[in-house]
Amino acid sequence: MPKTVNGFSKLTKLEKIDWLVSNFFDNDIKVKQVLMQYWNANPILQDLHDDFIENTISNFYVPFGIAPNFLINGKDYAIPMAIEESSVVAAASLVAKFWSTRGGFKAKVISTKKVGQVHFMFQNNKGELQTYFNQKKEELLKATETITQNMKNRGGGILDIELRDKTSELANYYQLHVTFETVDSMGANFINSCLEAIAHEFEKEGIQIVMSILSNYVPECLVYAEVSCKVEELYAENAELFAQKFVQAVQIANAEPHRAVTHNKGIMNGIDAVVIATGNDFRAIEAGAHAYASKSGTYKSLTNASIENGVFKFWIEIPLALGTIGGLTSLHPLSKLSLKLLGNPSAKELMEIIAVAGLAQNFAALRALTTTGIQKGHMKMHLTNIIKQLGASEEEKQFLINYFENKTITHNAVVEAYKKLIGDN
Ligand code: MEV
Secondary structure, eight states: OOOOOSSGGGSOHHHHHHHHHHHHSTTOHHHHHHHHHTSOSSHHHHHHHHTTSSSOOSOOOOOEEEEEEEEETTEEEEEEEEOOOTTHHHHHHHHHHHHHTTTOBEEEEEEEOEEEEEEEEEOSOHHHHHHHHHHHHHHHHHTTHHHHHHHHHTTOEEEEEEEEEOTTTSTTEEEEEEEEEOTTBOOHHHHHHHHHHHHHHHOBTTEEEEEEEEESOOTTEEEEEEEEEEGGGSOSSOHHHHHHHHHHHHHHHHHOHHHHHHHHHHHHHHHHHHHHHTTOOHHHHHHHHHHHHTTTSSOOOSEEEEEETTEEEEEEEEEOOOOSBSTHHHHSHHHHHHHHHTTSOOHHHHHHHHHHHHHHHHHHHHHHHTTTOSHHHHHHHHHHHHHHHHTOOHHHHHHHHHHTTTSOOOHHHHHHHHHHHHTOO
16 A cells, blocks of 8 residues: 555644554554654644644654853853753863863854855856846845845845856856845845845846855854863873873864764764754754865864963864844744843854854863773763663662763663662573
8 A cells, every 4th residue: 555645734733643653653552642742731832833844743852951151252151952962961061161260262253254146057158248247236236125124224235246157167157146244143034035036137038047045155154262271271180191182183183084074073063952952053054064174175173273382272163154033043932042041142142152062062072082082971971871771760770870880881781780780680
């Protein structure tokens, strides 16, 4: 029997679930229970979530945690993080505390330019196209006036429109490369609406518009963050060696793409968690960050580190196209709460906070990797997950946590210890 359906989106939530259960789960009633146990008891809240996407049948929880003690540009923050990976919030909290006693993090937005493009094909004379563009440029801007009015009032709008000749990359291919300032909104809808209006105005016989869309590559929407201290203030045991190995770890990530990808993944652990908690688009942030890491032609680290005149410095430079108004930021109650917790920051301030979260996460990873190894901390966090899976009581849990304090944690070892504890051999 084919498991296809027409008009699925028109079914009620319960009908959708019934269809799934009968077609994919052999009518197992437990499946329905699992899905429904995540429905929110508050129907208004559930309706809100239902409407975020199409075909919602349940909610998928991700833990929402707080990493306190971040000192950034002299201001204290407790940073909200939405993430399932067990060690991320713990690592951020530890590192925040560590640097708060060493001057804290310094962060600075370098630029906030966003990009959109109208891609089109033109087969005739290039000079003719350039003349047409020059004549048309003012009208292109005028065509967006109704869309840009509000943004202009907030200090943003279209910065420029350029005609770019891409025919050396692809025959007949040109683009209108448009730059934007979107102030406190991420601006995706604004940018795309402007681009479509521009494309419509620009189109004429001989110009074949292929598509109009923002670019998630935003190397000029850039933020910088750093920490620094005297080498001897770094680490209780052998600070010199620690600093040296730390810098070497960054150099390795800069020299070797396999390592760079994992290194940057660790940075994105911190970044995505705050991006999600504040209702921003983590796919856009991921795409832009990794493209930026490849800007030299080789995939490299997004962070750097140095030791100069006895001072250890560690910094990040990363493009972050974020918003603190509009989109999910004002719709999702937890995003709103996250932004409030951060003092309702401007998009620029949020860029600084999130860059710091990435830098802190990378510091935690490299500190662990170059000293104890990553597994000690990871497995410690994982231990509670394993204990939970085993269905241990609170008392048994405490026993197992103490038991594994100085022992190597593996899934098998925990299962064996648990069996022994409950006398099941
Ligand atoms: C794990 O999620 C992230 C790390 O692998 C990052 C790194 O290796 O730098 C620990």
